[in-house]
Amino acid sequence: MIEVLSSAALATVQDAGRKGSLRWGVGTSGAMDNLALAAGNLMLGNDPNAAAIEVPVFPFKVRFDEDCAFALTGADCAARLDDTPLMPWWVHQAHAGQVLTLGLPQGGAQRGSRAMLCVAGGVDVPEVLGSRSTQLRGAFGGHEGRALRRGDVLRAGRAGETCRTHFGLVPPSLTLPLQVDGLPAVRVLPAAEYLGFEKSSRDAFWAGEWKITAQSDRYGYRLEGEPLQPVAPMEIRSHGIVPGVIQVPHSGQPIIQMRDAQPSGGYPKFGTVIEADLWRLGQAPIGSRIRFVEVGWAEAVAALDETEAWLGKVSRVVELHRSAPQRN
Known part of the structure; x- marks a missing residue:
């Protein structure tokens, strides 16, 4: 269980988006940074489309009420677990009672604008029209169809399970610069x-x-x-x-x-x-x-192939790390 300790942060639960509903006048929603979502989930052994918490305004705080592995991707948000600074684009382990704080880097300089907080098993909220994404205009999906607020409690799909942690990735803003x-x-x-x-x-x-x-x-x-x-x-x-x-x-x-x-x-x-x-x-x-x-069209398709290839490399790196012997 994860309890939100922040108010007015405009954070929402998002997955890869709601596909196939445009014909009924329902927009896609979904993570604003789909690569950050997919990479964070892959690092945790989740489905790449699993739901996570998208945080566009800082500071943002949550408390873990159970042991839970999590990954931070997207914006560099000067994260701390209790008083310990955390690496961005990294997999971490939280224990029951610990508080995660996402804030602006020292001096206010910020790389990126949205952080993704992915948790082991994904954020467990009901599917609506095939997606767990929050649709703010329609007030459905996600957690009660709205932005998260203080006191909200969310469940992680695999809270308490052992998960390989303490490894990370070079973000796509550095590996795929433009x-x-x-x-x-x-x-x-x-x-x-x-x-x-x-x-x-x-x-x-x-x-x-x-x-x-x-x-x-x-x-x-x-x-x-x-x-x-x-x-x-x-x-x-x-x-x-x-x-x-x-x-x-x-x-x-x-x-x-x-x-x-x-x-x-x-x-x-x-x-x-x-x-x-x-x-x-x-x-x-x-x-x-x-x-x-x-x-042109050919360049657009090639660019999509490039991002998919990057995610393929992420999957291979994660698999290598998970298959390596555990150090004592």
């Missing part, structure tokens, strides 16, 4: 209405820096930069959208649909952040600046 002119970058496929925008706007989109504004959350990232101007006013019917789609409202300032995005919308579609880079976007802090890189 930057343009020193800024984090994500790759984008041009979308249906791309050519409906002025060439100067299309060029500016790729050449400029874009700020992630304070009006950004799990539903969408609102960007600030040079406005994107259409060749002529566009009025289109609402149509299906998915996480990663970049829409352009009348203001000309793009909105990137994120994991809690609604399943339809009527703004013109300028581009789509490729699936392989959504984790990069999910870790971009509010107020930071990002760049975009234009790619």
Whole structure:
């Protein structure tokens, strides 16, 4: 059992997302950083899609009421177990009564924006439409369909079991880096209405820096930069959208649909952040600046193959560690 000791941290229970329900108007939800979720679960011997706690605001505290192995991935959050500092991207062992605190690194500098707390066996909450992810807008899934708050108690699927600990990984931000002119970058496929925008706007989109504004959350990232101007006013019917789609409202300032995005919308579609880079976007802090890189379909597929290959290496490293003789 894990008891939440924090309030107003906006932490939620998330797994890999709710697949196959867009046809009924139900969004995907799921972890904003799917690589951090999958890697943390693999290190614990869980299913890669097992539910975990996603923490976007620090400090965040939980108390373990039973012995439990856990992994911390995603943002570097200056974690401590009682008074002991913990390594990020590492597997640790908690004993009953110990308190885990996630906070900002000293000086406030932060690498990444969301931490994933994975536990042995996954966070045990009921499945809704095939997923344990929290759907905040619909108020279902996760823990009572809402963000976690002080006093909430969650169960770990394999609390009390022995698990190999004290090993970790180099995070994908270091092994799969992608930057343009020193800024984090994500790759984008041009979308249906791309050519409906002025060439100067299309060029500016790729050449400029874009700020992630304070009006950004799990539903969408609102960007600030040079406005994107259409060749002529566009009025289109609402149509299906998915996480990663970049829409352009009348203001000309793009909105990137994120994991809690609604399943339809009527703004013109300028581009789509490729699936392989959504984790990069999910870790971009509010107020930071990002760049975009234009790619084609073949490059998008190759990028997805690269992330899957990285997870394959994680699985092999974990298996080697688990098969090695236990040191006394």
